[in-house]
Amino acid sequence: MSEPSFRFIAEMVHSILSYLDPPNTMLQSEDMDLLTGMQLVNSACVCVENLRSEIKFVALLERCMEKRRRTINPAFDSYIVEERIAQEDPNDEMELRRLYFSCIDSVCGEIKERFGERNCAVMGALKALDPEDADFLDASKITPLLKLTNTSVVDTEYAVANQFLRARMDDTSPPDGGRWTMAKVLKYLHQPLETMPSVITALKHALTFGASTALCENSFSTLKNVFSDHRQSMLHKRKANLIMLAFEKDLTKKFRSEWRDTVLRRFHSVAHRRLPLY
Template identity: 50%
Template sequence: MVDGGSGLFLSLLDYTIKKHPLLADAVKTLPRNATYTCHDIQNELIGLLSDVVTESIVKEVGNSYYTLKVDGTRDPTGCKNMSIVIQFVKEYESCKVVEFLLTIATTEMGDAQTLTDTILAVLHKAGLNASKILSKVYDVASLMSGKITSLLTEIDSVRAHGPELRMEAVGLLREMTASSFLFIANFVHEVLALLDPPSKLLQREDTDLWAGLSIVASAKHCVQKLRCDEGFTKVWEKALESASARASLTTPKRKRTANKTMFDYLVEETTGQRDYDIETELKRLYYSTVDSVIEEMDKRFGERNTHLYHALATIDPESESFLDPETVKHIIDLTQSPIVKAEFEVAKQFLRSVSDKESDTDREKWTTRLILSKDHNALQTMPSVLIALKHALACGASTATHENSFSSLRNVFTDHRCSMLHKRKAQLVQLTFEKDLT
């Protein structure tokens, strides 16, 4: 029926027929005008499989509170593809934290209202309650790339590049070797180096909100320490050293000659741009930039997140304020769940007694995940404590999973399949990504 056919679907169908004798016999009885391999039938079968996977995901979520994770990328057609991922604590399998790709949604507009409406529509269609969203994680950051200095030097030295391009290369090279440019470059590098650890941590799949906020607070403290004269002097002196070392890379300036028509005149003062204290200007820029970075970090991880930070700290078994009901209340309030202080007192005493009974060799690192895994049955008698522990693990801080879904998207939506409809594309990506469910 499909001998000589092309395409992934027909190849898989041919493979399935060869593996199942009963299906092979059934295929032999099909009339030639009803082979059921047209694109409409393919789309229907893919849609049915995707519906089964989505129903399975929704069933897994159940009544659990979940974190909504959204990240976007554009495909070759210019449409914005949004990977929508659900993270929650699985009731079974020892309260394991899991993530599922719900779908790949597509929009032509990238404004906040359109994205919000699209996400809510996806949740509603899947049968998920938007009021069960515990936290939301978005990633709309862009990456920047640059060119190395040696390329500009090469362009300057090769006449085949043309005079205009060579002049532009010389101008850029001269600017890049200026002390002011090198100061800014070194300063930006130093700040970004301090922000790199939280950036990497927040991109890991196993990162929770408590770990993310802890490393962000540490990075902010390090940035604050830059705000001093010693910090500025260190960067300024490094820039001056770099400027001296790189001066040899620039093309020597053309020797200037005096204008003979001006020989009979005396210039008493300069005109145009006057000299200014570049060090003072750069110091002003230095302090204002540090203040802006700190202000932005405070804005993104402000007072509300600070309350959550302290609340999540009490969930850490190593914390001195472990299971303090007054502090952990901010997590419970996210879902307006009741809090019973007596349950926290009993749970704290119970968990510490369990830990004390274990020998040093048998004792594992005491974590929230370990507590839920080993003592889930006992904690069911203390529902408000169980809710707090689950909420702490379900609060997301990373969109790393989306990058994997975008890899599946690139494999499915190749240059040879640009005519594929979005619905089929999204369903194929989901089936590929959630292969454990299929």
């Protein structure tokens, strides 16, 4: 841990994760919508990209290098040479430089792939289908979602549906109470919307987009190897074994700390400290 390379990697990881910590905290909030969360992640990505400069690298490298106080060697008192400079390996700095820039490029590339402009446009389309949104049924914002299924956008249908639904939702409330949602619009106002098929298609896409995305992620993503509470039940053999390992880890930890003195004192107090052989 005292090696400069270890300290450099630790400082580099800490500087990158410090920019990603606010989006991580906000995305776990119940009040955070997905579109705002993605925009927050993109803002953090810009901050990480700003780390990709020679000035930032040199400043980080200087903080991690050994700072030993140099003294004049008395053996060189009668010589012109005042001190001896040890030969430094330029490959160490070159390797750290390569690691620094490649790590930042990898992190930014992964963030842009997952939270890129295209995904933000799709999230904006889902937001525009929320009955309580200011851009409800704005055809220009819903277009990215319908392009995924090659569905044509009819502007006149969205204009008529917007006027009709807003007037209907302002005058009445859902029969089951609460606020108007996409599911309730399709459930209680499906008949008049049948004359506007492109609007019904967009609402159905918005309702199934989240579930289908989660199913595909669970089926094909590399995260399927992670046994989380939402992926597998506790009846799974590996997860059942994790419980036993957790108890054994806790007992081992106690034997090494709080129980150690008690066990040694009890063993020392026994008169015959011989292990019986059976």
